[in-house]
Amino acid sequence: MDRLHINGGVNLEGEIRIAGAKNSALPVLAASLLTHDSVKVCNMPHLFDITTMLELLGCMGVQRVVDEKMNVQVDSSMIENLNAPYELVRTMRASILVLGPLLARYGRAEVALPGGCAIGSRPVNQHIAALKSMGAVIEVENGYIRARSDGKLKGSHIFMDIVTVTGTENVMIAATLAEGQTIIENAAREPEVVDLATCLNMMGADIKGHGTDTIVVDGVDELHGCSFSVMPDRIETGTYLIAAAATRGHIKVKDTRPHALESVLSKLEQAGAALRVGEDWIELDMRGRRPRAVSLRTAPYPAFPTDMQAQFTALNAVAAGTGSITETVFENRFMHVHEMNRMGASIRVEGNTVIVEGVERLNGAPVMATDLRASASLVIAGLVSENETTVNRIYHIDRGYECIEEKLQSLGARISRIPVR
Numbered sequence: 289m290d291r292l293h294i295n296g297g298v299n300l301e302g303e304i305r306i307a308g309a310k311n312s313a314l315p316v317l318a319a320s321l322l323t324h325d326s327v328k329v330c331n332m333p334h335l336f337d338i339t340t341m342l343e344l345l346g347c348m349g350v351q352r353v354v355d356e357k358m359n360v361q362v363d364s365s366m367i368e369n370l371n372a373p374y375e376l377v378r379t380m381r382a383s384i385l386v387l388g389p390l391l392a393r394y395g396r397a398e399v400a401l402p403g404g405c406a407i408g409s410r411p412v413n414q415h416i417a418a419l420k421s422m423g424a425v426i427e428v429e430n431g432y433i434r435a436r437s438d439g440k441l442k443g444s445h446i447f448m449d450i451v452t453v454t455g456t457e458n459v460m461i462a463a464t465l466a467e468g469q470t471i472i473e474n475a476a477r478e479p480e481v482v483d484l485a486t487c488l489n490m491m492g493a494d495i496k497g498h499g500t501d502t503i504v505v506d507g508v509d510e511l512h513g514c515s516f517s518v519m520p521d522r523i524e525t526g527t528y529l530i531a532a533a534a535t536r537g538h539i540k541v542k543d544t545r546p547h548a549l550e551s552v553l554s555k556l557e558q559a560g561a562a563l564r565v566g567e568d569w570i571e572l573d574m575r576g577r578r579p580r581a582v583s584l585r586t587a588p589y590p591a592f593p594t595d596m597q598a599q600f601t602a603l604n605a606v607a608a609g610t611g612s613i614t615e616t617v618f619e620n621r622f623m624h625v626h627e628m629n630r631m632g633a634s635i636r637v638e639g640n641t642v643i644v645e646g647v648e649r650l651n652g653a654p655v656m657a658t659d660l661r662a663s664a665s666l667v668i669a670g671l672v673s674e675n676e677t678t679v680n681r682i683y684h685i686d687r688g689y690e691c692i693e694e695k696l697q698s699l700g701a702r703i704s705r706i707p708v709r
């Protein structure tokens with residue numbers, strides 16, 4: 289398993305380009321199962337999770353052609369198998385996104401039940417209940433979700449008990465080919481849900497209300513192919529901006545969508561960053577100053593994203609003052625805290641809140657990545673540490689950050705990947 293070696297203490301300076309959003313590309317790829325035509329997905333990030341989704345589609349019989357610019361042409365006209373095996377679902381929970389399209393188009397699907405993961409138990413009961421209310425018969429046995437529907441799924445009025453991103457996406461995808469109208473109340477409003485709805489509408493679906501908490505889908509007989517470019521990754525964008533703020537640097541991120549990051553940009557301003565924003569770029573300048581601690585609370589969009597919580601913890605760890613960070617989306621998302629404390633941070637956990645007392649500097653140490661965003665936060669901690677930090681188990685990072693060490697190197701960071709066989 290590869291490791292990252294980081295020698296901290298460099299203020300990040302320069303420009304980088306943001307990749308396409310993983311959390312948009314994954315549901316869009318799954319949605320391609322809805323049509324016999326081929327779907328071209330552009331601006332795909334070069335990530336492990338994308339490879340896993342393509343592998344999953346491949347084992348169902350989907351033909352995939354990837355060009356040198358990471359545009360992917362997917363052709364689902366010859367599906368042979370309606371099964372998502374445990375080996376793939378285990379490595380990527382978002383595999384559950386094939387349940388909706390398979391059920392809607394083929395009336396049958398078998399998807400391994402995703403287990404819990406490092407950040408919480410993460411059940412999929414909302415996905416299952418909503419699809420059942422659309423007429424699907426679903427049994428969970430031997431670790432598999434076995435779903436079938438006699439004829440088409442039926443439009444239904446669904447009230448999601450909690451706001452779930454992939455749950456909303458799965459149901460929205462399934463509803464495109466259902467008979468009649470589906471209304472999803474308490475829907476997720478995340479930009480990636482909107483991106484998926486835009487793609488589905490380009491394929492001939494009739495979806496309205498995406499971006500609000502009530503999504504209305506009028507089922508159509510069939511969908512057709514399209515060419516769709518996924519939105520920029522707002523979490524990757526935020527991660528580099530936070531890294532620049534923590535290192536007192538000055539960077540410009542290009543090919544991004546500032547509008548999708550308002551809650552994060554507002555916290556960066558509170559931390560003392562000077563921001564300039566264009567249509568598709570953001571420039572952050574700390575003018576060499578130490579960041580100020582900020583307090584925040586995660587919640588579904590448009591509130592502060594849980595996927596940025598760990599990175600802000602790293603920023604607070606070296607900021608002036610004390611900040612509190614409350615996690616309301618996942619029950620166990622503070623694994624990075626103990627690793628940061630081993631680097632000299634002063635952070636204590638009180639229930640679902642961490643209290644971070646900023647220290648002048650951290651000290652490099654060998655640390656262990658436990659999940660995707662926690663890994664990114666440890667890289668940031670390494671960038672603001674004295675001496676060397678080694679981040680182990682970085683396969684987590686490769687799931688969600690494209691060429692992280694190359695991008696950071698281009699901003700002046702002293703970081704290298706050590707392949708371990």
Ligand code: UD1
Nearest residue numbers: 311382410411412413414415451452453454455595617618
């Ligand atoms: C998605 C994102 C992930 C992000 C998360 C929250 C993708 C591929 N992943 O994950 O990066 O951190 O949204 O913004 O888009 N829940 C249930 N029952 C369900 C479904 C969810 O109890 O059926 C709970 C979860 O355990 C969690 C909360 O709802 O506590 C929100 O989870 P959800 O929005 O579903 O996360 P994902 O879609 O898995």
